[in-house]
Amino acid sequence: MDGDKGTSALSKGSKTKAKILKTALKLFSTKGYKATTVRDIAGAMGVKQSALYNHFKNKDEILETLIGDLTSSAIVHLFDDRDPHEAAKSGKALLAGIGTKFKLLSFDGQNEALYKLLMQEMFRNERVREIYNEHFYQENVKKLSTYLFMMMQEELIRSSDPLMLANEFFAPLFFYQMQVSLLKQDKKSTSSVVSLFEKHVEFFWESIRIEKKESLF
Amino acid sequence: MDGDKGTSALSKGSKTKAKILKTALKLFSTKGYKATTVRDIAGAMGVKQSALYNHFKNKDEILETLIGDLTSSAIVHLFDDRDPHEAAKSGKALLAGIGTKFKLLSFDGQNEALYKLLMQEMFRNERVREIYNEHFYQENVKKLSTYLFMMMQEELIRSSDPLMLANEFFAPLFFYQMQVSLLKQDKKSTSSVVSLFEKHVEFFWESIRIEKKESLF
DNA sequence: AAATTATATGAACAAATGTTCATATTTAAG
DNA sequence: CTTAAATATGAACATTTGTTCATATAATTT
Numbered sequence: 483m484d485g486d487k488g489t490s491a492l493s494k495g496s497k498t499k500a501k502i503l504k505t506a507l508k509l510f511s512t513k514g515y516k517a518t519t520v521r522d523i524a525g526a527m528g529v530k531q532s533a534l535y536n537h538f539k540n541k542d543e544i545l546e547t548l549i550g551d552l553t554s555s556a557i558v559h560l561f562d563d564r565d566p567h568e569a570a571k572s573g574k575a576l577l578a579g580i581g582t583k584f585k586l587l588s589f590d591g592q593n594e595a596l597y598k599l600l601m602q603e604m605f606r607n608e609r610v611r612e613i614y615n616e617h618f619y620q621e622n623v624k625k626l627s628t629y630l631f632m633m634m635q636e637e638l639i640r641s642s643d644p645l646m647l648a649n650e651f652f653a654p655l656f657f658y659q660m661q662v663s664l665l666k667q668d669k670k671s672t673s674s675v676v677s678l679f680e681k682h683v684e685f686f687w688e689s690i691r692i693e694k695k696e697s698l699f
Numbered sequence: 700m701d702g703d704k705g706t707s708a709l710s711k712g713s714k715t716k717a718k719i720l721k722t723a724l725k726l727f728s729t730k731g732y733k734a735t736t737v738r739d740i741a742g743a744m745g746v747k748q749s750a751l752y753n754h755f756k757n758k759d760e761i762l763e764t765l766i767g768d769l770t771s772s773a774i775v776h777l778f779d780d781r782d783p784h785e786a787a788k789s790g791k792a793l794l795a796g797i798g799t800k801f802k803l804l805s806f807d808g809q810n811e812a813l814y815k816l817l818m819q820e821m822f823r824n825e826r827v828r829e830i831y832n833e834h835f836y837q838e839n840v841k842k843l844s845t846y847l848f849m850m851m852q853e854e855l856i857r858s859s860d861p862l863m864l865a866n867e868f869f870a871p872l873f874f875y876q877m878q879v880s881l882l883k884q885d886k887k888s889t890s891s892v893v894s895l896f897e898k899h900v901e902f903f904w905e906s907i908r909i910e911k912k913e914s915l916f
Numbered sequence: 917a918a919a920t921t922a923t924a925t926g927a928a929c930a931a932a933t934g935t936t937c938a939t940a941t942t943t944a945a946g
Numbered sequence: 947c948t949t950a951a952a953t954a955t956g957a958a959c960a961t962t963t964g965t966t967c968a969t970a971t972a973a974t975t976t
Binding site: 736737738748749752757758 | 962963965966967
């Protein structure tokens with residue numbers, strides 16, 4: 483019934499369902515859930531409103547489905563699941579990778595829409611808040627803090643509160659992602675913000691790294 | 700007609716108008732603008748819906764007024780207007796002051812509601828986006844970067860890109876403010892985030908300050 | 917106290933919106 | 947080709963929602 487995306491032999495049915503979700507996401511993220519009507523969604527895909535009810539029980543179920551998809555979205559899976567110890571040893575490269583991932587996600591249309599939906603619904607929908615907090619925030623910050631802790635043990639970075647550091651690394655990336663999203667909405671240039679992603683990684687790393695001992699000289 | 704707030708001799712009329720705005724802000728920030736009905740607002744203040752139309756042309760005008768108030772809100776005036784040179788000389792104390800201000804604002808009910816309204820409407824209302832960008836973001840970051848530039852000249856902090864630094868200082872404060880707002884919504888403990896405000900200032904300052912020359916020894 | 921102004925009420929309306937359903941049309945299976 | 951299942955349509959519905967307005971009540975001024 484579901485799953486199996488990417489298969490070209492999909493029954494037309496599930497293709498339509500996917501189209502509804504895609505269209506709804508675009509509209510929800512632009513106008514907000516409440517301000518988007520069932521007619522808007524149907525109209526945008528060249529179909530009458532009643533057709534949607536063959537695929538979803540009601541409007542709420544469309545939102546629920548999108549919210550459910552959030553959990554498997556790219557924005558909640560920041561880390562490749564490679565060996566943690568190896569990852570930690572790579573030091574700055576690991577952080578640079580995360581920075582780049584954030585930057586790229588800012589420019590991925592699908593992710594951008596999900597991000598905007600998240601930001602708008604978070605404040606009025608407890609379930610969205612829960613997903614944001616557990617999957618998007620907590621999970622990533624915790625994972626990051628364990629990496630940072632390992633880096634401390636490897637004496638790559640100075641010893642301090644890993645959770646604090648993880649937050650300090652995470653927060654600006656989140657913020658810059660928001661800035662990109664806002665600028666793009668008005669078709670303004672994003673170049674100044676884009677450079678901030680890299681500058682952040684650089685600045686952060688310089689703040690925590692242990693200067694190589696001049697024992698070589 | 701307007702202005703003159705704080706005067707106890709206010710005509711009852713403007714008191715009602717203020718009450719409408721206060722109630723509407725509370726509801727808008729909780730349920731979102733579109734999901735809040737005129738009946739909701741009237742009901743919350745124990746009055747019939749039609750009464751509101753003696754004070755505002757329509758529902759939109761209530762939102763417009765609240766948005767207009769954003770400009771004069773505390774969240775856009777982070778800096779006391781004391782002498783810039785004096786402020787810059789105070790170094791870390793200046794940053795600590797801003798950090799504290801952010802923290803306090805997170806726990807001010809009025810500000811919290813405005814913040815939530817801002818966050819929700821920003822993505823679908825161009826005017827809100829403009830106010831956020833110009834008054835809340837740009838203005839503060841620019842001001843902060845001039846302070847940081849002065850600190851560089853005073854050799855209090857290391858020389859680098861002031862605008863980048865300003866963003867790096869600003870972003871986590873913004874993020875932590877959001878976190879507090881979300882946690883409070885579910886009546887969860889905010890203590891861990893609260894400490895992050897101070898830790899951020901500490902971490903940031905340690906990252907940029909120039910270690911006192913050991914010329915004294 | 918009378919008159920004027922400001923504010924509140926109740927009832928009503930039109931438009932918008934989510935939803936249903938009987939029927940038509942398309943697609944897939946036997 | 948026939949049949950069965952899936953999907954789309956048009957029309958209608960019950961609510962919800964923003965708004966208006968004539969009238970009532972309260973407050974302020976003269």
